[in-house]
Amino acid sequence: MSDSLHEPWLRGIAFNPAAPSDVLIRLLDRAAGEAGPLMCEGRDLPDAVIDAALRHPDSVIRRALARSRHVDPARLTPLATDPSGIVRGWLASGPRHYPRWVRPLPDDILVTLLTAQDGGEDGRLTANDIIGELDSSRQIPPSFHRSLAGREHPELRIRATWRWQSLTPAQREALLNDPDPAVREAAQDHSWVLDPGQVESRLPSIGSLNKGVVFGSYALSPALVEQCFADGTVRPLTWNRHTPADALARLARHPEAKVRALVAARPDLGPDLVAELREDPDESVRRRARLHPIPRTWAEYWAIEAVIGQLIGHGPDCICPITEPAPEPSSDWFAACAVSEEPELRRVAANWPLLPAALVETLAQDDDEEVRIRLACHHPLAPPHLLLDVFVTRPAHRPHLLTLPAFPRTGLTHLIRHPDPEVRALAAADPTLPEPPVDDPDSAVCRAAAANPGLTPQALETLLADPRTAEGAATNPSLPVPRMHALLDHCLDSRGAATRATSGPMSVARVTLAGP
Secondary structure (H helix, E strand, O other), rough: OOOHHHHHHHHHHOOOOOHHHHHHHHHOOOOOOHHHHHHHHHOOOOOHHHHHHHHHOHHHHHHHHOOOOOOOHHHHHHHOOOHHHHHHHHHHOOOOOOEOOOOOOHHHHHHHOOOOOOOOOOOOHHHHHHHHHHHHOOOOOOOHHHHHHOOHHHHHHHHHHHHHHHHHHHHHHHHHHHOHHHHHHHHHHHHHHHHHHHHHEEEEOOHHHHHHHHHHHHOOHHHHHHHHHOOOHHHHHHHHHOHHHHHHHHOOOOOOHHHHHHHOOOOOOHHHHHHHHHHOOOOHHHHHOOOOOOOOOHHHHHHHHHOOOOOOOOOOOOOOEEEOOOOOOOOOHHHHOOOOOOOHHHHHOOOOOOOOHHHHHOOOOOOHHHHHHHHHHHHOOOOHHHHHHHHOOHHHHHHOOOOOOOOOOOOOHHHHHOOHHHHHHHOOOOOOHHHOOOOOOOOHHHHHHHHHOOOHHHHHHHHHHOOOOHHHHHOOOOHHHHHHHHHHHHHHHHHHHHHHHOOOOHHHHOOOOOOO
């Protein structure tokens, strides 16, 4: 067989779900080229392979494993103290392609990375570089942020002061009186955001890009509130929880409908203003005012805003990251949203992954398409038929849906002639398909068909020799293990000899995987 088939064979075997540990470990050899790093980053692995990758002398293998979204993050703990700062940096930065469901790192890894005194023996990164990667990676769960004020390490308590407004009064008081002087200093440095006088005095020194944050979240003096009205920059006031009641009344009667709509959703509006906004001449304002009865909480406000608001809300093709559910709003509130007559509130409920099974069943049949889409993407109990429906009709969600355990892999024969090749590729992998379409005009469909476990080992031999189907055939779980070893013998022996003849030890630069 042609040497040009070596790459597709190696890639295929690397992702063969039936390949045993001894086969996969052979792909960690440098002669396997990019197949080993791609495997470590791109699939679930048996424990023996993970152990081999963690101990591997080549940092290319270890750093690829560091970015895997398929391996239990707890198994990656040794990489947090890896000799290579590049490996630590890849662990901190997380999976490259930002899956919808954000993989939170365990507390012990987070503490190790956040309190490290150096950036590794290779000197390529500093400890702060690695922390910067971690901060932007979305791998720090909200529960960890909420715990920082009570952590033993003073560096973590200092980080708690950065989110001063999210702390409880007791936590603020404890940090202001912390036994560590650096923590006390940090607490003093951040406490000004809740002092209207200090906010006003510091505003001139704050850059223009940060003034929106000030007006939208800090405690404001009457003079700063008046400045916002005078400058026409009142929108941040509509979501600032420190905006005084008299300013809210003015915002509720603002000539711009978008401003009135924003303020109509606030949880602290009095009943008179709510009643007034429910009669507003603009439909968007009336809709926001009637979404749910008062009293309301800020947690409920932001849960609604995240789904349908003008600030951060998106439509049915929203692919925003999915993180762990917050402790608030309450389960009763989400249940009430699920049975609301307002479709916007049912969409909010569909976003909550802890909704009871009975309500999931109801929402799966909702008349509102966006409710069904959000339920499919967010809830682990979403029925398989709904996942398939959304896959077929909403391409934006396909990468995420394919990662869900409940996604159907059989019963797809009715889609084999679908005009969309991505849908045909899904159907081509159905093991109940009588004749996988290995001659489909689309190469991705051909690969999927060649990987169909319904094919016999004899049929796979022909497909292994065809460039269009070689990779799929090597991925096929019906490929006998001795044949996998034989293919690896052929590829690795010839490539190993060529590598030894032309180069020395494997260089990090050999594998062109993007990194920090």
